[in-house]
Amino acid sequence: MRFIFKTDYEDDIRLLPHSGYIWTYGTLLVLLAIAPFVLSSYIMSQLVFVCIYATVGVGLLILSGFTGQASLGHAAFLAIGAYTAAYLQQYNVPFPVYFLAAGLLTGVVGALVGFPALRLQGIYLVIATISFAFIVEEILARWESVTHGNEGMRVKTLSLLGASVPRDSPAFYFLCLGFLILTIVGSLNLLRSPTGRAFIAIRDSETAARSMGINVALYKVKSFAISAAITGFAGVLFAHKLTFISPEMFTLQLSIEFIIVILIGGTFSLHGAVLGAIFLVMIDPFLTYLKDDMPGIIAGVAAAFGASKATASNIQSNVAAFASANGLKGAIYGVIIMVFVLFEPLGLYGRWLKIKLFFQLFPLYKRATFKRQKIYVKSERNR
Amino acid sequence: MSYFRAENLSLHFGGLKAVDSVSFAVEKGEILSIIGPNGAGKSSIFNLISRIYPPTHGKIFFEDQDITQEPAYDIAKLGIARTFQNIELFENASVLSNLLVGRHRHSTTSLWQELLFLPSVRASEKVHRRRVEQVIEFLDLEPYRDKLISGLPYGVRKVIELARALCSEPKLILLDEPSSGLNVEETDDMSFWIRDMKSELGITVLMVEHDMSLVNRVSDRVIALNYGRVLAMGSPAEVQSHPDVVAAYLGA
Numbered sequence: 001m002r003f004i005f006k007t008d009y010e011d012d013i014r015l016l017p018h019s020g021y022i023w024t025y026g027t028l029l030v031l032l033a034i035a036p037f038v039l040s041s042y043i044m045s046q047l048v049f050v051c052i053y054a055t056v057g058v059g060l061l062i063l064s065g066f067t068g069q070a071s072l073g074h075a076a077f078l079a080i081g082a083y084t085a086a087y088l089q090q091y092n093v094p095f096p097v098y099f100l101a102a103g104l105l106t107g108v109v110g111a112l113v114g115f116p117a118l119r120l121q122g123i124y125l126v127i128a129t130i131s132f133a134f135i136v137e138e139i140l141a142r143w144e145s146v147t148h149g150n151e152g153m154r155v156k157t158l159s160l161l162g163a164s165v166p167r168d169s170p171a172f173y174f175l176c177l178g179f180l181i182l183t184i185v186g187s188l189n190l191l192r193s194p195t196g197r198a199f200i201a202i203r204d205s206e207t208a209a210r211s212m213g214i215n216v217a218l219y220k221v222k223s224f225a226i227s228a229a230i231t232g233f234a235g236v237l238f239a240h241k242l243t244f245i246s247p248e249m250f251t252l253q254l255s256i257e258f259i260i261v262i263l264i265g266g267t268f269s270l271h272g273a274v275l276g277a278i279f280l281v282m283i284d285p286f287l288t289y290l291k292d293d294m295p296g297i298i299a300g301v302a303a304a305f306g307a308s309k310a311t312a313s314n315i316q317s318n319v320a321a322f323a324s325a326n327g328l329k330g331a332i333y334g335v336i337i338m339v340f341v342l343f344e345p346l347g348l349y350g351r352w353l354k355i356k357l358f359f360q361l362f363p364l365y366k367r368a369t370f371k372r373q374k375i376y377v378k379s380e381r382n383r
Numbered sequence: 384m385s386y387f388r389a390e391n392l393s394l395h396f397g398g399l400k401a402v403d404s405v406s407f408a409v410e411k412g413e414i415l416s417i418i419g420p421n422g423a424g425k426s427s428i429f430n431l432i433s434r435i436y437p438p439t440h441g442k443i444f445f446e447d448q449d450i451t452q453e454p455a456y457d458i459a460k461l462g463i464a465r466t467f468q469n470i471e472l473f474e475n476a477s478v479l480s481n482l483l484v485g486r487h488r489h490s491t492t493s494l495w496q497e498l499l500f501l502p503s504v505r506a507s508e509k510v511h512r513r514r515v516e517q518v519i520e521f522l523d524l525e526p527y528r529d530k531l532i533s534g535l536p537y538g539v540r541k542v543i544e545l546a547r548a549l550c551s552e553p554k555l556i557l558l559d560e561p562s563s564g565l566n567v568e569e570t571d572d573m574s575f576w577i578r579d580m581k582s583e584l585g586i587t588v589l590m591v592e593h594d595m596s597l598v599n600r601v602s603d604r605v606i607a608l609n610y611g612r613v614l615a616m617g618s619p620a621e622v623q624s625h626p627d628v629v630a631a632y633l634g635a
Contacts, residue, residue: 009512012479013505186498193497193504194483194490197476201484204473211433211471212551213459213488222494268475 015188032177036170044173046285048241050277051176052234057261057273058183059230064259065267066191067223068203069117072255073129076136077228079250080106081235086153086245087146095160103233110228114221133255140247152246155239167241176237183230184270190226191270199223256333264340266347275348283336287329295320346370385444386411386587387555392441394427394611401427403611404441409555414581414588416598418622419608420631425591426468427611429557432589433458433465445555460488464553466544468560468591470537478527478535478543482518485550486511518549521584522576538569545576549584556580558590562597574600595623607631 004011004018016022036044056074063069081102088098113132120128140147147153158165158172165171190196198219201209210216239245257280265276299316307315322328344351350370358365385408394402402424409415417425430436432443434455442451445461453461464485473481489511492504519525522542532540541564548556561577562570574597580586592598598605598619605622607614615625622628 009509012512013508189500189504190494190497193492193500193508194487195494195497197480197484198487200476200480201473201487204475205471207435208467208471208473209484210435210455211459211465211467212484212547213456214484215454215456 013192015185015192036173041168044170045168046281048167048173048176049281050274051173051180052237052241053258053261053277053280054274055176055180055183055234055237056231056258057265057277058180058187058270059227059234060258061262061267061270061273062187062190062199062230063223063227065262065272066196066203067199067220069220069223070122070126071129071227072126072252072259073113073133073136074227074231074258075250075252075254076133077106077110077231078235078238078254079136079140079245079247080109081232082155082239082245082250083140083147083153083235084232085236085239086155089156095158099233099236102236103229106232106235107225107229110231111221111225113228114224117224118217118220130252130255133250133252137247137250140250147247150247152244155243155245157243158240167243172240176241179233179237180274183233187230187270195219195222253330253333256330260333260337262347263337264347266349268346269349271349271352272347275352279348283329283332287323287332291320291323294323385409386446387589388444389428389432390442390444392428392431392443393439394424394431394436395439400611402431402438405608405611405613406441407606407613407616409587409589411587412581412585413603414577414590414601416602416605416619417589417591417608418593418595418598418605419614422610423608423631424611425608426559428608429465429559429589429591432463432557459551459553462552462554463557464548464551464555465557466541466548466559466561468563470540470544472532472540472544472547474533475531477529477531478524479515479529481532481543482515482547482550483511485518485547486514488551489514514552515550518546521549521579522546523572537564538566541565541569541573545573549580549586553586555587555589558588558592560591560593562592562594570594570597573597577601 002018002020006012011017016025035047039047056078059077060071060074063071084102084105085098088101093101113129116128117125141150143149144151157167158175160171160175163171165175191199198209198214201212201214202216202219202223206216242249261276261280262272263276264279265272265274295316298319299312302315303309303312340347346353354370357369387409388406389408390406391404392402392406393400393404405424405428407415417428419425427436431438434453438451442449444450445463448461450458450461473484476484490507492501492507496504519528522545524539524542524546527535527539527543532543535543541561545558545561548558558577561573565573577588577590578601581588588601590598590602602619604617605619606616607622607625607628609627609631614627614631615622617625
């Protein structure tokens with residue numbers, strides 16, 4: 001176990017507290033840098049999605065994890081970013097310009113959504129953000145002169161500095177990865193400065209935050225704007241990755257996927273967004289596997305246990321029907337959320353910390369280390 | 384002109400007069416205690432001053448400035464800090480970041496500077512940290528710097544809340560029952576700190592307190608309230624022997 005002897009205030013400010021971090025993150029960076037030259041194009045494509053989802057996850061974490069404002073409307077922010085890019089692209093606006101424009105526009109919309117949020121809390125805020133998402137979805141479907149309605153919009157290949165960057169190229173992967181890293185570093189900077197602390201203060205006690213001189217309304221709007229802007233930027237990359245966008249891609253289910261990203265990953269640290277994104281992107285291959293291979297395997301097992309041929313094929317078709325049932329994905333999402341909320345509220349990153357601590361303290365690890373103490377004295381009167 | 388003044392302050396919840404035209408003044412550098420039975424309106428006065436509730440009538444002046452209509456977050460910027468009766472700390476943050484939130488009113492960096500963490504932000508963070516360390520030393524909080532609030536005992540949290548208020552370098556501090564939930568030794572410490580706040584840091588203290596021994600030890604003046612009205616005002620001994628106060632506590 002490492003004991004850090006702090007000799008300077010800098011020790012608490014810097015992002016990488018000690019050399020161990022430099023080694024682990026350095027190795028990770030090197031691995032990510034050589035990945036496109038080693039891994040198959042399918043896995044690379046999945047990695048690009050991980051980067052985009054993780055970027056949105058970081059954005060959502062700032063709002064929900066650190067400021068404590070729930071949002072089920074992030075699919076709408078992603079859509080606004082994506083459509084802004086697709087729309088401006090028609091007029092041959094260069095990538096850097098429409099990338100920035102998409103982020104800024106989404107940020108402004110986010111701030112506008114933030115205003116009603118000043119008066120809403122908890123479940124009511126969730127309802128408000130869902131309504132916002134539905135409104136945006138409907139506008140995308142109806143405003144045909146701009147969005148081409150349900151026909152959707154084709155997104156041209158990204159061109160940067162005169163070179164074309166196709167969606168499968170390593171360059172596009174590096175663009176997404178670079179933006180993710182930029183987002184993470186920017187967010188960490190924010191979180192270690194007064195604004196980030198104000199966010200956390202608002203999450204934990206608005207009354208106390210106000211009495212410490214924090215303009216709660218202003219910071220909530222700021223948090224919404226930052227979160228939306230990050231999501232809008234990610235939307236541009238999302239649009240380029242998919243090459244085609246239409247309103248039915250930005251549904252409530254997508255917003256729930258973003259919630260899964262942060263809930264599964266862990267809402268208390270930016271690590272959670274990345275781990276959650278990896279988890280989420282892995283669900284789809286898992287479902288494909290479930291559809292393609294599971295029926296055969298289960299039938300095979302049944303046959304091995306002495307089921308007749310007719311029964312085995314019956315089982316196979318039943319399992320196949322179940323695995324390709326409509327809405328299975330939504331049901332699996334629901335089960336995952338419930339299981340994590342009940343049994344792993346700190347998420348995958350929390351689990352990782354527990355495992356790490358177990359080995360650091362071996363054999364002295366106490367199971368109650370991460371147990372939360374229930375506090376009964378907290379005042380509810382000054383809301 | 385007094386340093387801090389409340390004039391005919393009233394707070395009505397429908398027909399209930401929680402605070403009923405209370406007037407008092409606090410002189411610069413004194414420790415003024417407000418006592419009274421439960422429900423007398425002591426904490427309500429604090430909530431009026433820190434603008435959690437808007438007053439029904441009356442005005443509040445601080446340094447000759449009418450602060451009755453200031454938004455709640457500006458009260459701290461003027462130099463009035465407070466603690467809460469039932470601790471309001473930021474539970475899921477470390478002690479250090481709780482205290483640094485106390486520095487919020489002194490932060491001048493903009494969002495863009497913070498996103499890039501420019502050298503100016505780094506420098507101002509270090510200044511904040513140095514001030515926080517002074518408060519940590521003043522209140523003997525060294526062992527708890529990196530601990531999460533949610534894992535700390537009640538007595539320590541009480542001190543941290545005081546520390547957070549001190550970190551904002553207030554001119555006037557409002558202490559809402561600083562000794563509630565503390566044992567005898569912790570209450571002793573608290574009384575020393577309150578007096579040091581006055582003598583070393585030059586902070587004016589307005590305090591709501593039930594523990595009469597603490598009130599006697601630290602206060603320069605005492606106000607007794609009952610049913611939202613002022614019963615008596617004066618030195619601790621005077622107020623405690625005042626017939627109305629005795630009646631309010633013991634029954635007529």
